[in-house]
Amino acid sequence: MTAVPIEAFVALSLVLFTLGAMGVLLRKNAIVVFMSVELMLNAANLALAAFSLQWGGIDGQIFVFIVMTVAAAEVAVGLALIVAIFRNRQSINIDELHQMEG
């Protein structure tokens, strides 16, 4: 066990997650929104690794590994979506993408 309490890692991951969520809500650039989502996933990974150490089991780290794989797949599909949208509308400003508005 490290000299740093597990709570400190969890608190840091909380702060990073909140920053990521703010990025998702505040930014207009779809790519930056996407990067903020990655930041949130990464914060969750940090908490998982911290709990894994606390519990003394490897399961948490396996979860981190799987989350990373899912994130990679998500990035590939998401960026493809952004490219497709850009091709259609010549913009990736999410404020201009409201054609589904009722």
Added chain:
Amino acid sequence: MSLELFLFLTLGILAVVSAAAMIISKNAIYSALFLIVNFGTVALLFLMLDAPFISMVQIAVYAGAIMVLFLFVIMLLGAEQTTDTSRRFRWLAGVATALAAGFLSALSIPLVLSGGLNLPEPPGEAPQVRLVHAARTTAPIEVRLIGGTEQDMPEQGLLLERELTFGTTTEFQEVAVEPGDYILQAFYTGQEQPASGGQGNVLLSTRVTLANDEVQTFVITGEMEIVQEDGAERFTVLSPFEVTSLPNSFADSGSDSARILVANFYTQDDVLLVDYGTDGELSVRTETVTDDEGNERDELIITDTVVASGLGYGEVSEPVSFPEGTYNLQMVAEVAPGEFEVVVPLDDWQVTSGTEQNILLVPDYDAVQGEEGFRPRVLDRTQDEITFRTAESFGSPGDIGQQLFTRYLLPVNMVGFLLLVGLVGVIVLTRPQGPSTESRATRNRRRKVSRPLVSVISQQTGGEVTVEPPKLQEPGSGD
């Protein structure tokens, strides 16, 4: 402030600052670069959390592959800066900040009030058990663990050892049961007896307590005789069978010394383990002491190093920490007050640091057929090192890989399938819009073929043009 705390604070501040800078910077390229810094610091934090493999994957996959993809798309689309034309969602900034503050306080205020997360303690390693057959009999015995509240406990109990022969010591084995009270049973499994677990030949039935993170050595003692009667083997228990549990707590064994534990399962006399030193003799001196009633009497005091003393039958000494080296140990029995007799010489006894030695004095069954009867001998000359899963293997690639290929094979397969679906999705999404040039060419060709000049000719001539469809010859019609 410890180095680890300093490192954590530095990395934590760097991570938060880089994340904030990522959100604030107007240029998407700078955002991506700040995110790479953030991923790097999180990778170092993983290293602090005993996850070296995850840390390396974080750098290679996240900070490497994924961020390269991001930068590539930003450059490809030329989307460094979005035109901030819309004024529709101005109010969102305030709402988002308020939401974030509310989220943080809702989670952190109870955390501070309750003084931490109150995380549960880890369950620990399964109990480990080792058996020693030190009973006066040649017959192999079978040892089972029964009882407890375990639901999946087999009816006949958990088999610990099928044939425990005299003088053997089993390896430490993990017992896959919940910690708690169990009953240790030993059976005599003669050749004429039913296979195993018969109730008639129970030698021993004792309650034992198993706890996690604990290693125990059970020494089975007693005396039994096998007599041939009418061609069948019968056994008689001469002295009751007992189990003595040797304490094994490896936590406090020092790095520069070994732990020695002495037990006497041989003689009724008190047994001592003495280091004779280089002179090869027991050094004693007599001292006159005055007892409470004023009588003077002589008392023998051993000046050599005594490892353990005053061990009656079945008694186990406290574990003694002993520095590394070669010793001239002698197992000595006090046959009469002041009279010592060497039972077993342990010349040039090697003591290796970081190990645990159980020196058990047991009858030597190999000599039982001889005239001298039981001779003592020392069991367990080998020095045992117990390996618990150490911090080095925790989070290593081997550790994680083994789990991925065994317990988590199905999730890994599902993730692989997800990647495949993602791959197909990317291809579908980024396919060029409209028909490809090749299919357009095919359609044009087909149009030329399917629309012959019939219509053109009929327009120009004004008359109807009929086209006879070509007559197909049926194969094999004979025309």
